[in-house]
Amino acid sequence: MGQISSPIMSVRQLNKQFGKGCEQCSNSDNRKLERNYCRACGTVYSCQNLSFDLYPGEVLGIVGESGSGKSTLMRSLYFDQEVTTGEAYLQPYKEGAVNLFQESSQQQKYIRNHLMGKVYQNPVLGLRMGFSSIGNIAEKMIAAGNRNVAAMEARGSELLDQVHIPVYRMKEAPKKFSGGMQQRVQIAKALSNNPPILLLDEVTTGLDLSVQANVLDLIKHLQRELKISMLLVSHDLGVIRMLADRTMVMLDGRVVEQGLTDQILEDPQHAYTQQLVHSLL
């Protein structure tokens, strides 16, 4: 990959904890935790000192089981929740000089609407199920300041076509669609403003295998065509293998291993990664 170029997104020392912490667990170097949980005070450390870079046009996979902190990380990056501490920089935003987590909520909305797209595992979080599909896609364009109906309708139709939803169904509500189609509408919405970064959170989990394969194919195809940078979260190493150039393995809120996906699959170092890879074979 183009690792010579500078990253499009950099995350440094991202921490997210639920609870106040205590003497036993406040020091990140030697906290006594059961998995990510402090028995003494009940604090949960969902993300601990996460640092990584995402490069232009790259798909960075994040694999881990539920409770590993990968979805918490995604929510933090899309400002769905506040981080406890940490920094994130986006090259297309103020030339990567400003910590996104320190920006006002209005600026964070600007970043969400113009520079990012997100596809949620649960389509209810990403779509208004009772509104039309074209309206769902337009919502993101409206949020980015578009006030031209014809332009939004044209762009929305183009996107629906790209995600293989017949344009004549654009006025139907996602609640009438199958799970796979709902994810396609989410993808179309996420892409509507041509964001340089796409966040994908377990997008195929819960879908039938054949439908999964179709959605993954679509993502792969769009990624090649649009050269969009993606953060791809999954508990399924098979999904990661299919799409990710590089991979981070997360366990109990920490990154335990990272590297080229092929390398990790061939020669896993950490015991947990070895277990994951073996279960894949």
Next chain:
Amino acid sequence: MRIQYNFAFLDEGSKREIRRATLKAIAIPGYQVPFASRELPIGRGWGTGGLQLTLSLIGKSDVLKVIDQGSDESVNAVSIKKLIDKTTGVPATDATEAATLIQSRHRIPEVPLRTGQLLVLQVPMPEPLRMYEPSELETKRLHGEKDYSGAWLMLFEQIMKYRSVSTGADHPVMVNDRYVMAPSPIPKFDNPKMNYSEALILLGAGREKKIYAVPPYTQVVSLAFEDVPFEPESFPGHSCRQCGAEDVFMDELYDSEKEETYYQCNDTSYCLQRMNAQPLV
């Protein structure tokens, strides 16, 4: 035995509280100010918000006009007038230009309002974003951040469904370039009358416990997309069968004897006044 009511029914403490909310509403054009809605001898949803404004503001030297969807003589308008008359002795009039205080449901009179007059509008649903976002906490936050994507999305949905903006009434407006406001279910025809109105306009929602205001000479712009302009109702080629008026808001009626539709001023006192001014044939 006759019960002695306080002047204008409400006790002085309640009136003061309503006036305080009203002053705040005038100071922040278009912003919904909460108030402790009182019980009145008419049911909530029958104009109690407007009535509380009227009762808290009426003085002995006022001249009152009450209209219900253009009619001074509807049961609802008459019973409100009776209540106010019984508890204040303030005379009522049908003539818009003679009134100092006008309470109205779903219309702004045809006779242009002037400085010194006060228009009170009854509001069933004060929150323009409610259909988009059910949570009051969330809509308050959206107003705070001036995030009106939801209002635009609802208009977009209508255009997708009906190929035009189908809001016959309560078409959302931007007040003073800051707050999006529900103008109450007045026809779109009346929206432009709010823009730089010489009279103070107060809006009261009894059930929803909100007061808001358009102070005199305040900009009020009806929301419209670049390529789908705001279009008030118009009645090209039609005139009022009774008074011959053309540029007014008209009701379409059906004459079963002649088997034809005809048009008539919706504002009955305006129509009567015009007829009275015409020479007898």
